[in-house]
Amino acid sequence: RRSDKRPTFHGARSFVPPNQADPIAPQVNPDQIIVSLTTSNEVYLNKERVDRAQLPIRLQEVLRNRGNKPVFFSCEDAVKYDKAMEIMDIVRNNGAKNVGIVMDWVNPLEVVIPPA
Numbered sequence: 001r002r003s004d005k006r007p008t009f010h011g012a013r014s015f016v017p018p019n020q021a022d023p024i025a026p027q028v029n030p031d032q033i034i035v036s037l038t039t040s041n042e043v044y045l046n047k048e049r050v051d052r053a054q055l056p057i058r059l060q061e062v063l064r065n066r067g068n069k070p071v072f073f074s075c076e077d078a079v080k081y082d083k084a085m086e087i088m089d090i091v092r093n094n095g096a097k098n099v100g101i102v103m104d105w106v107n108p109l110e111v112v113i114p115p116a
Contacts, residue, residue: 033062036108037075037087044108055087056094063095070098074106 035055036044043050050058063071071091075084092099 031069032072033066033069034072034074034102034106034108035059035087035091036106037073037079037084039076039078041083043087047108052087052090055090059091059094059096068097070100071096072100072102072106074102074104076105 034044034046038044041052043052043055045055045058045062048058059071063069073084073088073091075087088099
């Protein structure tokens with residue numbers, strides 16, 4: 001007879017970790033550059049909201065002395081493919097030698113990212 005009340009599956013105990021009370025915001029390497037695109041077509045360079053027309057200038061400034069450092073691109077799931085590609089083209093055509101795609105949305109207003 002079992003003395004505890006944990007659920008079992010075919011005689012094996014299962015463990016469900018407790019929910020975290022306060023999820024911790026992910027931290028980003030201070031040297032990383034992340035370009036984020038929202039469903040409302042707002043563009044962020046790290047935590048800085050950047051007007052789309054100014055993005056090429058800001059990227060060139062930020063990447064000027066960074067060599068081959070990658071630029072990471074993140075967008076919300078509902079962003080249309082062509083809109084995402086337009087921003088990625090701007091990133092690539094304005095100094096980013098390596099562009100990495102972040103598979104999960106990195107909300108620039110929630111993560112700890114240094115200003116660009």
